[in-house]
Amino acid sequence: MSREQGHSTYKKTDESIYSAENEVETPIKFSALDILRILGGLVLLYSVCCKFFSGKWFFLVSRSTSVIPDDLLSIPEYWLQRNATPITFTFDELSQYNGESDSERILLSIKGHIFDVTRGSRFYGKWGAYKKFTGTDCSKLFSYPQWDMSVLGKKCSSDLSDCTATELARVDSWLQFFRKKYPEIGYLRRSEPNRY
Template sequence: MAVVTDKKTDDLRIIYDSDDEDGGEDIGTTFTTLDIIRMLAGLIIAWCVVSRSFTNHWFYIPGQNSVKKASKVSPEIPTYWSTQELPVSFTLEQLSQYTGQGESGRILLSVKGHVFDVTEGESFYGKWGAYRKFAGTDCSNLFGYHMWDVSALGRKCNHDLSGLSEQEMSRVNSWLEYFKGKYPEVGYLEEDQ
């Protein structure tokens, strides 16, 4: 194999020696500078799609600290809660009224007793959402399962964390931090009486 550059057009020509296959003729492939740019652009676009799929960032650079250094800004509390004194204390029964189906239209969920208004994520937690099971209740035990374990969606939902391993509790805590950063915290779940 030989790489040759045509001086007139700046084309790269790759020549393969193939004595066995075509009777000794040279087979060449020509790449223009534009072809190389297209290939690089295609690779960058593919990298961006893969990065977005796995890291939720359009361009991930391995080894780069993905934790944002900017000051944490709490999500804005919806105006619906402006007449309430926050944080609001909820029982499980009261929380069950907030599935997006009631007159308020609000969707709440609880993780480790922290109640979040996830109405903004209605496509996930609303009537037709994949995670509607979490709306109007505390499913903390299910947040302990690995994120790719879809069997968790078929399991019983409750706020009892007593049977979770250290690794599962770490996952629950990670989800709690995720919700704190994404959705406004409007209250807490009362302890069982």
């Protein structure tokens, strides 16, 4: 075998194997199956997000969200069995219903009116965004504008003595909100410190 036969020779060329000039654009086509896969993926993503944020696999917005059935505003059986309503609480007794203690109930007070917000536990429960407002009276914090996030860093207080008329109107509007959404089960005792 000669030296020339044993080694293959490569010829250098200026032609490239891949050339942008030779590229042909192929149109992208979606079949019905591809569209169904995309829609299925979107539904799956939506359901996972709903489960994460609301605790339910699907969250549908009702057109009549402002109407709360009367049975949801009635005093829960838990309180009817414990005592005659309305129930009076001390601050210490109220603090036992903050969503972290042994009690299964979650209470919130505004202007001395106590509401059972257990139904909204995803907001007021142990990991809820509004956990700070439970088991105490944070009336002063309800006097701030609704989207004022600095409220979450302020200390709870029931003292409204230095509030302006606008701030008191905000507190009253929150009181009306809670009256429409959650059952009012009792009051804070007037002998407590930091009263209104």
